[in-house]
Amino acid sequence: MNEAIVSTLKALRDVQGIEGSFVLSEAGALLAREMPTIFSDETVGEASPRIARLGETFESAGVDFDTCVVKFADHLIYVRKLVKGFLCVLTEGTVNTPALKMAVNLAQRRLSNELKNLTPEALAAKEVEEPAAVEPQDPAQPGRRRVRMYRGQVIDG
Amino acid sequence: MSLPDQKKPPSEPGTENPGFQASLSGASLWDLVQMECLAFSKRVVRITTFEDIGYLYFSGGQIVHARTRNHLGEEAAMAILGWEEGSFEVVEAPWPDGASIDATWQSLVMRAAQHRDEKPGQVPNLVAFPKSGDSKSKENATSANAESNEDPSMSTELDSVVRLSNEGTTIEAQGPAAEELESLAAYCCQIGALIGEALGLEGFSGLESESKQWRVIVHSTENGMIEAARAPNTLTAARMREILGIKR
Numbered sequence: 001m002n003e004a005i006v007s008t009l010k011a012l013r014d015v016q017g018i019e020g021s022f023v024l025s026e027a028g029a030l031l032a033r034e035m036p037t038i039f040s041d042e043t044v045g046e047a048s049p050r051i052a053r054l055g056e057t058f059e060s061a062g063v064d065f066d067t068c069v070v071k072f073a074d075h076l077i078y079v080r081k082l083v084k085g086f087l088c089v090l091t092e093g094t095v096n097t098p099a100l101k102m103a104v105n106l107a108q109r110r111l112s113n114e115l116k117n118l119t120p121e122a123l124a125a126k127e128v129e130e131p132a133a134v135e136p137q138d139p140a141q142p143g144r145r146r147v148r149m150y151r152g153q154v155i156d157g
Numbered sequence: 158m159s160l161p162d163q164k165k166p167p168s169e170p171g172t173e174n175p176g177f178q179a180s181l182s183g184a185s186l187w188d189l190v191q192m193e194c195l196a197f198s199k200r201v202v203r204i205t206t207f208e209d210i211g212y213l214y215f216s217g218g219q220i221v222h223a224r225t226r227n228h229l230g231e232e233a234a235m236a237i238l239g240w241e242e243g244s245f246e247v248v249e250a251p252w253p254d255g256a257s258i259d260a261t262w263q264s265l266v267m268r269a270a271q272h273r274d275e276k277p278g279q280v281p282n283l284v285a286f287p288k289s290g291d292s293k294s295k296e297n298a299t300s301a302n303a304e305s306n307e308d309p310s311m312s313t314e315l316d317s318v319v320r321l322s323n324e325g326t327t328i329e330a331q332g333p334a335a336e337e338l339e340s341l342a343a344y345c346c347q348i349g350a351l352i353g354e355a356l357g358l359e360g361f362s363g364l365e366s367e368s369k370q371w372r373v374i375v376h377s378t379e380n381g382m383i384e385a386a387r388a389p390n391t392l393t394a395a396r397m398r399e400i401l402g403i404k405r
Contacts, residue, residue, distance in 0.1 A: 039356065047355035050348050054364075057344055061337040063387070064368035070349050073360025077352065090356070 002032055002118070008110045009034035015103045017095030019075075023111060024086045028052030029124055031085065031115075051079055051088055067104075080104050083112035186238060187266050189245060194218050194262045201250040206243035212250060213237060220265060221256040226402075227380060229328070230257035231265070238269035251331075315386045315400060316371075323381035334387050342375045342385035349375075363403075365394055376403050 009021045009032060020035035028049030035044060051070075058065040070077040071093075078089040078100060087108060091100060186204065193200065193215040204211045211233060214222035223234035258265075317332025319339045327339055345364055353361045363376040367390065374397050375385040388397055398404075 043355060043357070047352045050352050050355070054345060054348055054352075057341055057348070058366055058368075058373070061341040062334065063337075063341075063366065063371050063373055065366060066368045068364055068366040070352060070364045071362045072353050072358040073362065075358045077356075077358075 002114060005032040005111060005114050006034055008107050008114070012089060012103050012107055015096065015099045017092040018100065018103070019090045019092065021087065021089040021107075022048070023082070023115075024048045024052055024088065025115075025124065026052060026055075026085055027124065031118075031122075035090065048088075051077070052086060054079065055081060055086060078104060080108050082108060082115055084115040084118070085111075087111055186240065186243075186245065187269070190215075190220065190238070190262055190266060194220070200247050201252075202245050203248045203250075204237055204240065204243055204245045206240050209236075209240070211237040211240070212248075214250075214252065216256075218262075220258055220262050222253045222258060227382070231260055234258055234260075234265050235269060235272075238265060239272055241273075314392055314396065315388045317387045319383075319385050321383040321385075323383070328382070332387070338373070338385050338387055341373070342383050345375050346377050346383050349377075367394070372397060374398065374401060374403070376401055 005023055009023070012018050012021050012034070020033070020039065022033035022035055022044055023031045025031055028051065030041065030045050030048045033039075033041070033044055054068060054070070055065040058068070066081050068079045070079065074093045076091045076093055076095065078091060080087045080089075087104065089100065089104060189202065190213070193202065193213075195218070197218045199216045202213045202215065204213065209225055211225040212223060213220055213234065220234055223230060223237060225233045225236050228236050315332070317334040317338050318329070319327065319331075319335050319342060320329040321327055321339060321343055325343045330336070330339060332338070346361070349364055350361045353359065361377065363374065365375075366373040370390055371387055372390050372392060372394060373385065373387050374394070375383065377383055384401055386397060386401055
């Protein structure tokens with residue numbers, strides 16, 4: 001994983017309410033992450049191509065995609081278009097939005113510079129195969145739904 | 158049912174047809190319906206309450222169409238006629254392609270009265286605004302908390318607005334980008350929910366996008382409907398949320 005990119009992502013944590021961040025290629029390949037350990041590469045990789053596809057969706061509808069905030073009950077995912085990729089920031093719902101935007105603006109310049117220098121092979125290196133949108137199963141107990149946890153609490157299942 | 162010659166927006170009182178303007182404190186909404194129908198007027202009346210906003214479309218001595226935030230046709234008319242407090246004003250609004258109400262106005266009012274009889278002690282208290290768009294009306298509208306009850310489809314600040322059912326049926330679509338916005342909203346809501354599912358984030362409620370030219374808000378409402386709007390980037394996200402009635 002590119003150290004310069006990870007270092008930039010770590011700096012985002014200075015803003016209160018930012019819980020983690022990751023960088024995707026335009027195709028949705030996970031290039032770098034600075035996320036809580038509870039989010040495995042597989043988990044982030046499952047969301048990544050869909051986040052990239054949001055950008056494609058907007059552009060196909062004739063709307064340039066610069067930033068997008070995906071809203072959940074207690075969290076936001078702030079997505080910023082980069083040169084050759086996307087920066088995704090996971091925040092608490094109560095994050096200070098102006099501070100978040102400033103931090104993302106600063107990170108965006110550095111990250112775009114880093115991505116410009118990556119080879120096409122590097123940009124595709126960590127692409128995770130997107131799973132089908134089916135009900136997840138617990139491999140240990142076939143027939144039962146996998147239990148999802150976040151911050152030590154069962155989210156569903 | 159066809160609605161001939163109803164595409165043309167109704168004229169504002171005082172613009173084409175000079176006449177009296179009135180502010181009727183204590184007037185009932187049913188009085189208004191009776192007056193408009195007996196006068197065979199062709200106009201749209203907006204009714205604003207503390208919690209909702211609705212439109213009654215009068216033509217040919219009947220209520221031919223009605224809508225609220227969540228209802229259309231007869232269901233909307235019955236909901237509006239059941240409102241007990243608020244204000245009304247004549248507005249310019251686009252006419253529907255066809256009538257959505259078959260029942261006569263007398264039958265609607267009778268049924269509304271029956272419903273009201275089941276809830277004794279409620280006295281209608283509707284105040285008519287003198288004219289849409291003048292400063293006094295705006296003051297009154299503000300005092301009635303109308304700012305948070307704006308109907309997005311009536312807003313001139315938004316470029317395009319769509320409203321879809323959870324199944325993707327179009328309930329309302331207006332503006333030059335309505336078609337693209339419909340598909341975008343429906344798809345983004347599904348993708349957004351899947352992103353949340355992948356990351357264990359509950360309660361997907363929508364998304365907001367910003368580019369150099371446009372701002373787009375897609376909102377999944379509590380009753381399962383999807384609302385989406387596009388506006389020039391000069392309009393703030395906060396203002397868009399306010400028009401769409403989104404809290405955060």
